[in-house]
Amino acid sequence: MLGKHTSPHSVPGRPAPWHSPGIFYLSLTFLGWVGLLQGHPQCLDYGPPFRPSLHLEFCSDYESFGCCDQRKDRRIAARYWDIMNYFDLKSHELCGGYIKDILCQECSPYAAHLYDAENPQTPLRNLPGLCSDYCSAFHHNCHSAISLLTNDRSFQESHEKDGTRFCHLLNLPDEDYCFPNVLRNNQLNRNLGVVAEDHQGCLQLCLAEVANGLRNPVAMLHAGDGTHRFFVAEQIGMVWVYLPDGSRLEQPFLDLKSMVLTTPWIGDERGFLGLAFHPKFRRNRKFYIYYSCLGKRKVEKIRISEMKVSLSDPNKADLKSERVILQIDEPASNHNGGQLLFGLDGYLYIFTGDGGQAGDPFGKFGNAQNKSSLLGKVLRIDVNKAGMDGQRYQVPLDNPFISEPDAHPAIYAYGVRNMWRCSVDRGDPATRQGRGRMFCGDVGQNRFEEVDLIFKGGNYGWRAKEGFECYDKKLCRNASLGK
Known part of the structure; x- marks a missing residue:
């Protein structure tokens, strides 16, 4: 399909899923690497994940393939330290890992899934989708951090009363994509960022201007x-x-x-x-x-x-x-x-x-x-x-x-x-x-x-x-x- 935007049901604040103005035409050759197409990585801006050109100091788990460049990595790190300034040393040790994990999900190659950005009928999540056991442990140990991570009243009110309700709000319909399950799913992740060649040296998608x-x-x-x-x-x-x-x-x-x-x-x-x-x-x-x-x-x-x-x-x-x-x-x-x-x-x-x-x-x-x-x-x-x-x-x-x-x-x-x-x-x-x-x-x-x-x-x-x-x-x- 060549450069036409798909649909005029654009959602305010989100890009239309259509047009590629000014693109040049490409000759495409698909080699049938079915295994490479099983997952659906996508960033919050609806763009594809990429390999950052520079090292990521903070969200380093996603420096080989993800949705953050060095500038965004620094912004997330700055937000992390702003939050951690509210904690004492013990809370640093107890909650620092959780908070870093949650903030860095913007860099995940599955960020669009984690934040439910793909469904324009629902608002963009303030927090990524968390798996139930991870969410329960986070709420139990670090519920005071929730008000620092989001200003969404529904999250703030639920965490004060009931961890179950809070985690229900963060539930994703597809448990394969919730964090941290999404990292453990070999079927999704085994080929992320891999560039394969056939016997002639042609990449899985060959492009020629x-x-x-x-x-x-x-x-x-x-x-x-x-x-x-x-x-x-x-x-x-x-x-x-x-x-x-x-x-x-x-x-x-x-x-x-x-x-x-x-x-x-x-x-x-x-x-x-x-x-x-x-x-x-x-x-x-x-x-x-x-x-x-x-x-x-x-x-x-x-x-x-x-x-x-x-x-x-x-x-x-x-x-x-x-x-x-x-x-x-x-x-x-x-x-x-x-x-x-x-x-x-x-x-x-x-x-x-x-x-x-x-x-x-x-x-x-x-x-x-x-x-x-x-x-x-x-x-x-x-x-x-x-x-x-x-x-x-x-x-x-x-x-x-x-x-x-x-x-x-x-x-x-x-x-x-x-x-x-x-x-x-x-x-x-x-x-x-x-x-x-x-x-x-x-x-x-x-x-x-x-x-x-x-x-x-x-x-x-x-x-x-x-x-x-x-x-x-x-x-x-x-x-x-x-x-």
Whole structure:
């Protein structure tokens, strides 16, 4: 998945889980090191843990791999000594280890788990999650330190009355991640920070810079025409051509900045969002684009258009050739979807978002479960034929809901929240097994992300479900969801 932020349900004070503005494109090679992916280390700032460049004097347990640099380590140490100034020598000996352990959990590679930072529905914890036996011992020996460690009244009031209640507040649903159990779990920790190589010396994730100096790149693909060029699209509405030697042409392939609706704001999900070349591009010069625009009366819309490459210059799009295939009103400025791709059947698949805001609040069931709406859907159309009433596409006769009253015939699957990027499986090189399957990443609300295999007529659950879990409890009980 390339540089698109996932979801507009950002929580105040926490970064949106989406965008990578200005990133350069990377060629990625995964070598299947499954064991390295079993844990989910993450820092409080949602960044990955790292190996500090300088020695950590205080939280030295995390100097080989964790979430603290030397500056943060010094800040934690200073706070530790401020707290310890309140204790006599005996209390120093009794409580110093506990207090240091607790403060240093900000440096743990599992800090996001320990402080429950991953669930935006809950406030960030003041104290890390502690295992029950460790918490009980800490409370028994050092309960007076609690008011120095946190100003949260619920902690301060509970520790004065009952250690059990205090430790219940620090409980984590997953005991594997509470401190200090998280340090003892070999399955989680045996490969933390390990960089492995294959027989060719390739690291478990090999990265190679292929383009830079870009502004919010959102797609990179080739035209399948044998020229070995690749095309990079920017969210602002520019598409650039890169030649096989890696050089970029000075003039853009396509410049739609004047038509594309977006802003410089880092969280804006609108813009130029999708690009797909026709399977017969070499012959018909056709390609398809997906972008945000303003319609009449300043109504925000998603527009899917067909364009052609210039006859006089194969590295230039013919701006006058644009034919609008489909337009969809957008009730909000986020959850705009954006994937376009051609299946092996030759049809164009269009992946739309649910219309925005949070929780798909539109109508009784939301847009995604409403088959009369084109939002929150996988659409499938034939762009090689014209339809009735001036439509610039035809609906395939085997689309699953073509005969269902009130359902839009272009719908191929539904219950989608914001499928941002998808891919068609090339299949096993020898047996071709799996060829043609579609994999899609769908952005969750705030707890679960999902990767889906797209099937004809499939209901992917939103807003009744987020992943496999209930989101809207009333809708979730509806047996017709079929998920």
